[in-house]
Amino acid sequence: MSMTQDELNPTRDTEPITNGQSAVSTLTPPAMRLENVSVSFNGRTAVRDCTFNVASNRVTSLIGPSGSGKTTLLRSLNRLHDLTRSAKVEGKIMLGDIDIYGGSLPPTLLRSRIGMVFQRPNPFPTMSIYDNVVSGLRFNGIKKKALLDEAAESALISAALWDSVSSRLKAHGSTLSGGEQQRLCIARALAVEPEILLMDEPTSSLDPISTQRIEELMVELKNRVTIIIVTHNMQQAARVSDDCAFLLMGEDRAGELIEFGPTTKIFNDPSDPRTLDYIQGRFG
Amino acid sequence: MTDVLMDLPPDPILERRRVIQETASKKIGRRQLNSRILSGVFGLTLVLSLIPLVSVLATLIKRGVGVISWGFLTHDPIQPTLINQNAVGGIGNAMVGSLVVDGIAALVAVPLAILIGLYLAETESRTANFMRAITEIMTGLPSILLGVFAYIYIVLTMKAYSGFAAIVAITFLMVPVITKAAETAIRGVPHTLREAGLALGARNSKVSRGVILPVAAPGLITGVLLSLARAVGETAPILLVIGISGRTDWNPFHQMSALPLDIYQDSASGYASQQQEAWGIALVLVVAVLVLSLGSRFVAARMRREQR
Ligand SMILES: Nc1ncnc2c1ncn2[C@@H]1O[C@H](COP(=O)(O)OP(=O)(O)OP(=O)(O)O)[C@@H](O)[C@H]1O
Ligand SMILES: [Mg+2]
Numbered sequence: 001m002s003m004t005q006d007e008l009n010p011t012r013d014t015e016p017i018t019n020g021q022s023a024v025s026t027l028t029p030p031a032m033r034l035e036n037v038s039v040s041f042n043g044r045t046a047v048r049d050c051t052f053n054v055a056s057n058r059v060t061s062l063i064g065p066s067g068s069g070k071t072t073l074l075r076s077l078n079r080l081h082d083l084t085r086s087a088k089v090e091g092k093i094m095l096g097d098i099d100i101y102g103g104s105l106p107p108t109l110l111r112s113r114i115g116m117v118f119q120r121p122n123p124f125p126t127m128s129i130y131d132n133v134v135s136g137l138r139f140n141g142i143k144k145k146a147l148l149d150e151a152a153e154s155a156l157i158s159a160a161l162w163d164s165v166s167s168r169l170k171a172h173g174s175t176l177s178g179g180e181q182q183r184l185c186i187a188r189a190l191a192v193e194p195e196i197l198l199m200d201e202p203t204s205s206l207d208p209i210s211t212q213r214i215e216e217l218m219v220e221l222k223n224r225v226t227i228i229i230v231t232h233n234m235q236q237a238a239r240v241s242d243d244c245a246f247l248l249m250g251e252d253r254a255g256e257l258i259e260f261g262p263t264t265k266i267f268n269d270p271s272d273p274r275t276l277d278y279i280q281g282r283f284g
Numbered sequence: 285m286t287d288v289l290m291d292l293p294p295d296p297i298l299e300r301r302r303v304i305q306e307t308a309s310k311k312i313g314r315r316q317l318n319s320r321i322l323s324g325v326f327g328l329t330l331v332l333s334l335i336p337l338v339s340v341l342a343t344l345i346k347r348g349v350g351v352i353s354w355g356f357l358t359h360d361p362i363q364p365t366l367i368n369q370n371a372v373g374g375i376g377n378a379m380v381g382s383l384v385v386d387g388i389a390a391l392v393a394v395p396l397a398i399l400i401g402l403y404l405a406e407t408e409s410r411t412a413n414f415m416r417a418i419t420e421i422m423t424g425l426p427s428i429l430l431g432v433f434a435y436i437y438i439v440l441t442m443k444a445y446s447g448f449a450a451i452v453a454i455t456f457l458m459v460p461v462i463t464k465a466a467e468t469a470i471r472g473v474p475h476t477l478r479e480a481g482l483a484l485g486a487r488n489s490k491v492s493r494g495v496i497l498p499v500a501a502p503g504l505i506t507g508v509l510l511s512l513a514r515a516v517g518e519t520a521p522i523l524l525v526i527g528i529s530g531r532t533d534w535n536p537f538h539q540m541s542a543l544p545l546d547i548y549q550d551s552a553s554g555y556a557s558q559q560q561e562a563w564g565i566a567l568v569l570v571v572a573v574l575v576l577s578l579g580s581r582f583v584a585a586r587m588r589r590e591q592r
Contacts, residue, residue, distance in 0.1 A: 078483060085408070112485025122476045125591050126498040139486030139494065174591070185480070192484055 031056040031226040037091035039072045046072045047255035059227040061237040064247035069255025070230040078114040079107045115189030116198040121181035123173035130169035136192040151191045159187035179210025199229040246275050348567030372557045377532045381540035385450045386515045393458035401466025422460035428520040435524045445527025447536035453521035458511045465507020469500040502584035509580030513573045519544040
């Protein structure tokens with residue numbers, strides 16, 4: 001791994017953040033820290049030895065070829081592998097100063113603090129647009145109508161969906177277009193006011209215009225949440241992310257972290273030749 | 285220009301395309317014939333299978349429709365005597381008996397079976413496999429055995445025939461049927477929806493209730509209505525345990541009557557009026573079963589359409 005101590009240091013820069021492309025971390029401590037994280041299925045390692053920090057209020061992208069374990073790594077961050085019996089997560093994942101697999105934080109509480117948007121839009125088909133957006137709040141026991149209304153409006157505005165759906169909140173979520181459905185899912189995740197938002201190729205099933213809106217959204221959302229995004233789209237990673245982790249399959253086809261650092265550095269001056277090859281599209 | 289092209293060696297792709305298209309057009313005649321023969325066979329089978337259904341319905345309507353009236357459905361039966369041989373009473377007692385027995389059995393069986401179905405659909409374990417096997421066996425069990433079971437454990441212990449014992453037997457009849465339907469319906473719900481719910485911080489049980497069951501609802505309702513249709517028509521499980529009652533009685537701890545049971549008793553009677561009554565009840569039952577099974581298809585289709 002080609003990471004310097006400096007890059008792991010959370011308090012290395014004092015420059016205030018002004019736009020999405022500033023490539024350095026903040027004064028604030030990292031939102032999440034991964035230490036030697038490995039995930040295996042039935043004893044077969046899918047991704048191994050990932051160590052990096054996720055900076056607060058930044059976008060961190062995970063890139064790498066198909067099968068390099070990006071999704072697997074992402075799903076270990078909100079303990080979604082708990083559902084898979086054969087899956088085993090090793091290493092340490094810290095949310096602030098809580099070890100998320102340490103037993104002090106129940107998975108349900110963890111997941112209400114770390115939202116997720118999936119590759120394919122998956123609105124709840126029996127629920128209206130409004131019910132979809134507030135479903136996370138209801139699941140977490142919030143019943144007060146005023147609070148739900150407020151949260152729904154704010155989340156839909158943040159997801160750039162309010163203008164087009166405010167007049168038909170009672171309509172089914174499945175009546176929306178694919179791009180709108182994905183923004184509905186983003187609104188649903190945002191309504192719970194998560195500290196961190198995990199996005200697994202959120203635009204891969206969308207057209208260029210919807211993709212652009214969601215990319216703009218990510219940059220706007222930074223002051224509200226920390227975003228970790230998996231993407232196959234190099235330009236997308238370059239456009240939206242501040243930090244970037246590059247994963248690649250090793251000899252035994254298990255994914256490993258090749259390089260982590262500010263996106264500008266990864267894309268312009270990578271330390272590892274394999275990163276350069278991948279960025280320039282020489283393999284993958 | 286064309287001469288030059290003619291002289292070129294044949295392009296293997298074009299050649300292959302030509303062979304494929306020629307073969308396909310030669311085969312199309314055969315295929316059309318085949319499909320016509322098959323449609324014929326299917327049509328014939330359909331007609332053959334409809335014959336018994338239609339003839340039963342026709343007989344029932346012919347023989348039974350005459351006795352059916354509001355009074356027939358609501359009044360208690362009249363015991364015919366030698367002097368009054370043609371008095372046709374009502375079946376109010378049996379209507380109420382069936383309603384109470386099947387209704388309470390459904391109230392118990394539906395939630396229980398849906399819970400078991402959820403468990404079976406969501407867990408991979410030896411226990412789950414074992415329970416699935418038990419469910420399978422119970423579905424195929426001759427229903428009279430449920431009657432024997434209720435007789436031994438309820439009637440003999442309570443030292444009384446009762447609607448309650450019939451409720452127990454019918455519940456055991458319904459649970460495996462609904463469980464099977466529920467498991468299938470729940471397994472059909474995309475896994476991504478459960479993940480979406482859990483990723484919002486919901487507990488597993490909340491996701492099941494709030495997301496999975498509503499999506500599975502059309503299949504669940506079909507299962508419930510079909511199991512009700514079966515329960516309403518079953519004589520065997522209740523024959524041994526319900527006793528007999530000629531009066532309308534809503535108390536399930538008393539002896540009761542039920543529609544299929546009345547057919548059984550009335551048809552064995554020597555009085556023409558009783559036999560006519562049996563035809564009437566049979567018609568009522570068939571209509572009930574048809575309404576339930578057609579209704580289940582209608583409701584399910586409608587809900588599926590709404591989900592889209
Ligand atoms: N539930 C599972 N059971 C067994 N193996 C799994 C499971 N999920 C993922 N894997 C394996 O883990 C490896 C990494 O898969 P993963 O989905 O994380 O790749 P990815 O980088 O997200 O690929 P893509 O870009 O195609 O989405 C693959 O070899 C895959 O077969
Ligand atoms: Mg993936």
